[in-house]
Amino acid sequence: xxxxxxxxxxxxxxxxxxxxxxxxxxxxxxxxxxxxxxxxxxxxxxxxxxxxxxxxxxxxxxxxxxxxxxxxxxxxxxxxxxxxxxxxxxxxxxxxxxxxxxxxxxxxxxxxxxxxxxxxxxxxxxxxxxxxxxxxxxxxxxxxxxxxxxxxxxxxxxxxxxxxxxxxxxxxxxxxxxxxxxxxxxxxxxxxxxxxxxxxxxxxxxxxxxxxxxxxxxxxxxxxxxxxxxxxxxxxxxxxxxxxxxxxxxxxxxxxxxxxxxxx
Amino acid sequence: xxxxxxxxxxxxxxxxxxxxxxxxxxxxxxxxxxxxxxxxxxxxxxxxxxxxxxxxxxxxxxxxxxxxxxxxxxxxxxxxxxxxxxxxxxxxxxxxxxxxxxxxxxxxxxxxxxxxxxxxxxxxxxxxxxxxxxxxxxxxxxxxxxxxxxxxxxxxxxxxxxxxxxxxxxxxxxxxxxxxxxxxxxxxxxxxxxxxxxxxxxxxxxxxxxxxxxxxxxxxxxxxxxxxxxxxxxxxxxxxxxxxxxxxxxxxxxxxxxxxxxxxxxxxxxxxxxxxxxxxxxxxxxxxxxxxxxxx
Numbered sequence: 061x062x063x064x065x066x067x068x069x070x071x072x073x074x075x076x077x078x079x080x081x082x083x084x085x086x087x088x089x090x091x092x093x094x095x096x097x098x099x100x101x102x103x104x105x106x107x108x109x110x111x112x113x114x115x116x117x118x119x120x121x122x123x124x125x126x127x128x129x130x131x132x133x134x135x136x137x138x139x140x141x142x143x144x145x146x147x148x149x150x151x152x153x154x155x156x157x158x159x160x161x162x163x164x165x166x167x168x169x170x171x172x173x174x175x176x177x178x179x180x181x182x183x184x185x186x187x188x189x190x191x192x193x194x195x196x197x198x199x200x201x202x203x204x205x206x207x208x209x210x211x212x213x214x215x216x217x218x219x220x221x222x223x224x225x226x227x228x229x230x231x232x233x234x235x236x237x238x239x240x241x242x243x244x245x246x247x248x249x250x251x252x253x254x255x256x257x258x259x260x261x262x263x264x265x266x267x268x269x270x271x272x273x274x275x276x277x278x279x280x281x282x283x284x285x286x287x288x289x290x291x292x293x294x295x296x297x298x299x300x301x302x303x304x305x306x307x308x309x310x311x312x313x314x315x316x317x318x319x320x321x322x323x324x
Numbered sequence: 325x326x327x328x329x330x331x332x333x334x335x336x337x338x339x340x341x342x343x344x345x346x347x348x349x350x351x352x353x354x355x356x357x358x359x360x361x362x363x364x365x366x367x368x369x370x371x372x373x374x375x376x377x378x379x380x381x382x383x384x385x386x387x388x389x390x391x392x393x394x395x396x397x398x399x400x401x402x403x404x405x406x407x408x409x410x411x412x413x414x415x416x417x418x419x420x421x422x423x424x425x426x427x428x429x430x431x432x433x434x435x436x437x438x439x440x441x442x443x444x445x446x447x448x449x450x451x452x453x454x455x456x457x458x459x460x461x462x463x464x465x466x467x468x469x470x471x472x473x474x475x476x477x478x479x480x481x482x483x484x485x486x487x488x489x490x491x492x493x494x495x496x497x498x499x500x501x502x503x504x505x506x507x508x509x510x511x512x513x514x515x516x517x518x519x520x521x522x523x524x525x526x527x528x529x530x531x532x533x534x535x536x537x538x539x540x541x542x543x544x545x546x547x548x549x550x551x552x553x554x555x556x557x558x559x560x561x562x563x564x565x566x567x568x569x570x571x572x573x574x575x576x577x578x579x580x581x582x583x584x585x586x587x588x589x590x591x592x593x594x595x596x597x598x599x600x601x602x603x604x605x606x607x608x609x610x611x612x613x614x615x616x617x618x619x620x
Contacts, residue, residue, distance in 0.1 A: 137507040152502045157491065157495060168488065168508050317437065
């Protein structure tokens with residue numbers, strides 16, 4: 061459905077952030093993109109959604125294809141109309157607008173009023189908590205509710221491909237599980253294809269079917285999530301599991317610390 | 325007593341026109357975070373264009389009014405496209421300087437075409453006979469102007485609260501980038517903000533012109549709108565409207581009071597700014613301006 065082919069992204073004409081990144085999303089599946097801070101995950105999403113332009117970034121090489129059409133270089137509003145919607149990192153709800161108005165903004169590119177009304181109910185179905193507070197300003201919602209609103213707002217556009225940028229950011233573990241459960245539900249019920257960028261690797265690898273791991277602007281490893289979960293390097297660096305399937309033992313850490321002391 | 329009621333009424337009328345122009349000002353600030361120093365000149369251009377239609381070309385008022393609206397729309401679009409759009413992404417202070425430059429350019433164009441004499445609309449837009457309301461004589465011009473301004477303010481209030489474009493404008497005001505990610509065409513929203521600002525200013529210009537006559541000093545009206553907007557909080561549209569009313573009333577009342585008590589002239593010009601300072605000392609964000617929402 062989405063094919064990113066060997067792209068390079070440059071910010072302000074000089075800073076090379078993505079160096080030949082390729083990935084693809086299969087229709088109706090959840091694909092996840094993992095990596096450390098600064099690996100270029102958010103940049104990848106912005107390259108796809110066209111938001112790079114507003115940050116003086118540019119795709120200089122390679123192509124991004126969505127349902128057979130080349131979309132790099134297009135304006136974000138055209139890309140949203142084609143059915144790609146990005147939920148930006150850090151929730152970014154319109155704080156001065158109330159919940160319903162926020163949802164209506166998500167549906168900006170649509171013109172079927174009745175459908176929009178129906179979808180507001182649909183979003184309230186997924187997130188009953190939003191319905192309880194539908195007239196309050198989004199700025200006064202809790203972090204979890206704001207994240208729900210951000211995802212709900214994205215649903216309003218009826219996207220074919222949903223780009224989620226760290227939905228777990230800054231949320232309590234229990235809330236993170238709830239959000240992920242709903243993301244999975246949306247994927248199953250609405251048949252929305254999802255590209256999920258995450259720091260929380262263990263959860264992301266559980267909900268997704270295919271995963272990419274990127275470092276320094278490149279994909280270094282990819283495969284079906286079951287396989288990635290078994291991969292020794294992934295286990296060690298992303299899941300924090302040592303050899304033999306146990307959690308990394310404290311002994312090793314101590315050993316490392318001791319050695320460092322000896323060095324100094 | 326009647327004297328003060330008269331002052332109150334003319335203050336309300338003037339205030340409603342302030343409110344209208346302040347609305348335009350606030351819209352531009354809210355959606356593009358640009359302080360538009362050319363607001364008064366947009367107003368003046370509208371007033372003069374209408375003058376040219378009505379007096380010089382003898383166009384009937386109805387059509388002259390519509391033509392003025394079309395003219396100010398196109399003026400806004402041209403200004404936005406040629407001058408402001410290339411500035412998107414530049415620091416806000418440079419854009420503000422550009423609007424100052426724009427104000428002098430517009431002013432010179434007006435002086436070049438129409439000169440600096442005071443002109444009046446002939447025939448007048450509204451009949452200038454007085455009617456008695458609750459025993460107080462009020463000029464019909466005042467009643468009509470107030471009615472028109474209030475109606476427009478109410479219409480815009482509904483527009484921002486309920487219409488798709490209005491909600492999108494408020495969203496853009498909060499964050500351009502997030503609005504962009506919703507598929508809201510932010511550039512068009514900017515253009516729309518300028519169009520609305522220009523149209524309401526032109527209407528304000530025609531109203532004030534039919535009360536006081538038009539001359540090159542009308543541009544100062546833009547400056548007088550500042551206290552109104554800041555009083556209401558720079559980012560609040562309702563606030564801008566109320567700020568306008570308050571400034572109009574205070575200005576007239578204090579002017580009248582000081583004139584009758586001490587024989588002081590010209591308080592009108594400074595009074596709004598004095599009140600502005602006092603109110604800002606008590607409420608630094610203006611009466612309705614929002615502090616950033618903070619969750620605790």
